[in-house]
Amino acid sequence: MSPAMAPEVAPSLAWRIAAQVTDPEMPMLTLEDLGVLREVREVGDSGDEVVVTITPTYSGCPALATMRDDLVRRLGEAGYDARVEIALSPAWSSDDITERGRAALREHGLSAPGPAPAAASGPIALTLLPTRRGLHCPRCGSAEVELTSEFGATACKALYRCTACLEPFEHVKEI
Structure with missing residues (x-):
């Protein structure tokens, strides 16, 4: 403990x-x-x-x-x-x-994960679409961000770009 x-x-x-x-x-x-x-x-x-x-x-x-x-x-x-x-x-x-x-x-400069998805009580549906996340740019705070790649330098990160300040950043995925 x-x-x-x-x-x-x-x-x-x-x-x-x-x-x-x-x-x-x-x-x-x-x-x-x-x-x-x-x-x-x-x-x-x-x-x-x-x-x-x-x-x-x-x-x-x-x-x-x-x-x-x-x-x-x-x-x-x-x-x-x-x-x-x-x-x-x-x-x-x-x-x-x-x-x-x-x-x-x-x-x-990394975006911290939001709340983890709730645990499923049954089968987990497979989706091939990008995961939708509500996040903000860690540099300027804007919510105007776009996904660049679901896979970053490590499997637990995704790549985003802020459309306000134009800076790229990594987001730690919710698990």
């Missing part, structure tokens, strides 16, 4: 270290701000062994191995013997990005 979910419990040193590891694809975000850091727990009697649980943003995320390696390295530098486990349930959602993370995205 994250410290945000249990405010009466002070985060451990291991949690604070793990929480500062940055996302390899969006380094303005820590794993905590991205919402993928789920748990850091001490195991064994020595106090220097920890198991870190992370949830990928999607099951094929290529950054997952780098996240794992960075966590093990950073915790190892602090004297911990760390192991990283992957939890697929509950699934990550773009709603898990913290307000601090959303602000960091905007400060770096």
Whole structure:
């Protein structure tokens, strides 16, 4: 359980270290701000062994191995013997990005995701049309934007262009 979910419990040193590891694809975000850091727990009697649980943003995320390696390295530098486990349930959602993370995205010229789509109770209809999003240019704030490509530098981003200031920008997709 994250410290945000249990405010009466002070985060451990291991949690604070793990929480500062940055996302390899969006380094303005820590794993905590991205919402993928789920748990850091001490195991064994020595106090220097920890198991870190992370949830990928999607099951094929290529950054997952780098996240794992960075966590093990950073915790190892602090004297911990760390192991990283992957939890697929509950699934990550773009709603898990913290307000601090959303602000960091905007400060770096990326459009933060809006609310994630509601979970379907039955089959999900396949549509081949572009996803309609209500978003604003992170540079000038205009809502006059157009989709350039549904696929950006990473699978979790789409490319847009503001028709007011003419600047291109990336939008972090709602998942």
